[in-house]
Amino acid sequence: MADVPWLTVVGLGEDGPAGLSGASLGALQDAEVIMGSARHLSLLPDVSAQRIRWPVPFADGLPILKDLRGRRVAVLASGDPFWFGAGSIIAREFSADEWRSFPAASIFSLAANRLGWALEHVLCIGLHASPMTRLRPHLAPGQRAIVLLRDGGAVTELARYLSNCGFGESRLWLLEALDGPRERVTQIRADTLPDTGFQHPVAAAVEFAGSGLVLPSCSGISDGFFDSDGQMTKQPMRALALSALAPKPSELLWDIGGGSGSIAIEWCLAHPKCNAISIEPRSDRAARIRANADRLGVDRLQVVTGAAPPALQDLPLPQAVFVGGGLSDALMDELTTRLPTGTRLVCHAVTLESEAVLFKWSARIGGDLLRVALSEAAPLGPKRGWKSAYPVVQWRVTL
Template sequence: MGKAPWLTVIGLGEDGPEGLSPASHAALADAEVVMGPARHLSLVPDSGAERIVWPVPFSEGLALLRGLAGRRVAVLASGDPFWFGAGSVIAREFEAHEWRALPGVSTFSLAAARMGWGLEGTLCLGLHAAPLTRLRPHLARGQRVIALLRDGAAVAELGAYLTGLGFGASALTVMEALGGPRERMTRARAEDPLEGFGHPVCVALEVAGEGAALHRASGQADAVFDSDGALTKRPVRALTLSALAPGAGEMLWDIGGGSGSIGIEWLLSHPATQAVAVEMRPERAARIRANAAALGVDRLQVVEGRAPEALGDLPRPDAVFVGGGLSEALLEQLAAMPGVRLVVNAVTLESEALLAAWQARLGGTLLRIELAEAGALGTRRGWKASYPVVQWSVTT
């Protein structure tokens, strides 16, 4: 048998050692070093072990922990360390034989039990170290959410955020220090004054109000995106995303990002998708970042530069969309990557000719998209046609 792990991650509740399993009690009693946030250290009795407060930023604690290798170390974390906790970060840093985890009851489980909500039908989010805009894709009437928040002030920020989007009527249950002697629950609406709350805090949210929800189909309304006009319009965007066919965990390059709409909708399709938007104009790159943050997909990476020169260090894509900056050199580079789904939209005659030549060379599908919308024509109505778009889609 191999050596026993020197590192134990213990999930601790607000009741301190009262709720710990026998294995957790034994690990604490045996530890030479106990490490964790000051609040967690204050919840467990002094066993004579060396105590180390986990520093801020969190990453500095990992280096300290590495220096303790070989000693018996207990790290204190909240509830279940592998649900928006420190567990997964520690697991990535150390070899599997070095650590073990003894989880406790998660805050999400406690909150669901207080509310009488089934966890399988409740969205659980860790917003204690993430922007509140991560909520945006999930804001639809009737949606139930349990969210961990940074501190008491973040409750008021959450209320203001929801109210600003038209969801001020949402029911909030603010829960402080769940599972401990300081536990307190307060019910309010998002639009109410929300003050006087203390850390640790989570909120159970039932969304209500007249705010606009983001739908689940491809092709969000154009008005969702801030734009200077460089925007793939909704019907064409829907067809483009259908051709790109996003899958869980897949990476997209959105070349000529414009307003970022293609990359953003790719990311909205699944929480595990990844995307890089390449945009040569700094003001548009800034707009892409702002749109991504506002719509809850701040994981969109934005690269300022011209393709193909800016593509060299990017992670290999599963799909590529070219909405701007089309050139022979760019297609040559993209064609050299086998197994990539490539979708290119062209409007000019020169770009159409280039796509026709490449389609003859590599195959794939050429689609001509012609759209017209009804509009005023004098005292009556008529059709106003948009520029036709030629779309080439192929797997390289």
């Protein structure tokens, strides 16, 4: 049929073609070539189509697939190809009229039905090629998650990570080859996981429990979450800065003078689609920003080692900019010249010299100035008194 795309993505369960829709079976029967992992190909009965094993890494299979244009091709995927699967990658590489997709039940759906969990209230996350730290923002007692894992060894990594974060009491349901003839479900606590081997494909359903620290959902999390050499926007000022920056989904932040990365990290924590680039001239601090971001589950944060404005030249344009260090007329010239109308700019100044820059530019282009003087109770002889921090001037403006 001329109107049928040459490429079909077929979602398979662990029982292979059994239970597939008529359309899925028809696509497999009509295919001249079937591509898939060794495990997926082994689930097929004898078929006349040529079989091609999809290579590792996954990207290496795309040129092979492109060379098959003009032939009827079926690509095998696990469950629903568009839920942490290969479908979205293929859709990016080929035009909409070249492909179609027939999903099977996803592991998430199978796991939720097996355990009686309301899927809309469960965190669904794929960690095939991602670090366990992606779970960090979600670790809270009572939270449930279904986690897709790379292989059996990743089960041990997951249990160890939860225990190290103080959530070793979490209940795990380890789901091997779910809904297939090799299915096995093991229920156990994370901190009592035995050395028993687990076989691919494997997923874990988790109910988090324990006394580990939970990341707050508000701006201005505790300073203790960040490793720092002292160069950091402290909790109260960070909360004010994030409020002024007003992160929105899918927006990008430039954090100039990153220090410990606290502003950029909290920007990313505000929403899973918020992204940030932290620009820091000192390599030791840049490395610390990288470590803080990775540990707190926002490894998507990009860290650039260099001084602004030169380090800004090749960066994608942001929707918001925070300047916590390195404030100068040269930097302001660069920002006001390069950044598009509507970009939100927030600057903090502590020294008289940087204050002077803010006063000058606020007089030139407007915006709001706020001077914040904070004091904390501290020992004063046998009693206590107020110890003042250096006042901070905040300037916020929309270009």
